[in-house]
Amino acid sequence: MKTDIPTDPGERWEWIKFQLRMRRTSLAQIARELGINRSAVINAKALAYPRVERAIARQLKLDPIQIWPERWSSNGTPNRQRPARRESLSHDSDSRVITHCQSVVEA
Secondary structure, eight states: OOOOOOSSHHHHHHHHHHHHHHTTOOHHHHHHHHTSOHHHHHGGGTSOOHHHHHHHHHHHTSOHHHHOTTTBOTTSOBOOSSOOHHHHSOOOTTOOOOOHHHHHHHO
């Protein structure tokens, strides 16, 4: 079956939601499966979010590049606006990471 995916971002998002409903799932269900907030899934509407895009595509039995060709390379890697967070953090052996909970307890 040939699927005509809209190129307009707003229409595409409505198409995605419709396709998910047809498969008896939703963006909220995808968020639960990924263990993230529903609003994080909705961010994929306007922002590149490879993890969410892969999960949506998997539910639709498509490749992410088919849904978001402008966000994915032909080799299947995401076109990132910025490097992954882990890649941009400095890992000095002398630095100590203090989490929010630790700073509150110590205060």
